[in-house]
């Protein structure tokens with residue numbers, strides 16, 4: 299964990315290089331971003347006008363999936379690559395259904411960690427660890443994890459829009475498997491991951507933005523639907539399976555002129571048998 303968030307210095311926040319958490323915060327309408335992040339995002343919007351819809355649709359998927367886990371009685375959440383807390387945080391989403399829910403947030407970006415700490419200061423049953431989520435032993439053995447999560451009871455593992463910042467395919471597979479191994483039967487895996495769109499034009503636009511992410515503090519990698527689906531091996535996939543975020547149990551009206559592949563992010567929820 300970082301110390302006093304007020305001590306977060308320019309040394310820790312690189313104001314010359316855009317970062318995934320701050321760019322995402324800007325895209326979903328948050329206020330915790332800097333000029334460099336907004337410039338990057340505005341250029342990305344020019345190249346791929348639906349990037350904002352994709353980010354917001356991902357966040358909305360997370361909210362629906364957390365509520366689903368809570369409605370199945372899960373009261374423990376491990377949010378890996380949690381981001382900057384803009385709008386509703388996972389503990390707020392879960393506590394609407396299960397008021398006694400505990401949440402451990404994990405992120406490796408100083409700004410995301412500092413802002414989460416500020417938000418969580420007065421909140422019991424929730425906290426943040428500054429860590430690389432692939433450092434599974436560090437996260438799982440961390441005193442905050444041990445104090446807030448009881449691994450003899452089901453845990454919802456949240457890995458939304460974070461694994462694509464890890465370029466090593468094997469490392470991603472091993473990381474997911476290690477977390478799934480650490481939780482008992484009745485636990486859930488909530489995962490979303492970017493993929494190239496169905497139409498050639500969308501795929502080209504996304505590829506263009508993925509190229510741009512090389513200038514971020516972490517570059518993003520799109521993976522095929524089959525590769526993403528394999529991360530759920532051994533788990534019971536919930537309906538409707540691995541689909542574009544806006545097709546995962548949509549609520550209310552959908553924007554008619556927004557084709558689903560414009561979301562470009564696949565999502566699913568699965569239960570550990």
Ligand SMILES: C[S@@+](CC[C@H](N)C(=O)[O-])C[C@H]1O[C@@H](n2cnc3c(N)ncnc32)[C@H](O)[C@@H]1O
Pocket residue numbers: 318319322356357360378379380381382404405406407410429430431432457458459460463464516
């Ligand atoms: C696009 S945001 C997604 C935030 C949130 N999970 C959501 O779906 O709304 C991606 C987040 O993953 C974090 N992240 C990327 N790679 C990570 C890693 N190796 N370890 C921990 N966090 C990571 C970034 O810092 C960023 O905050």
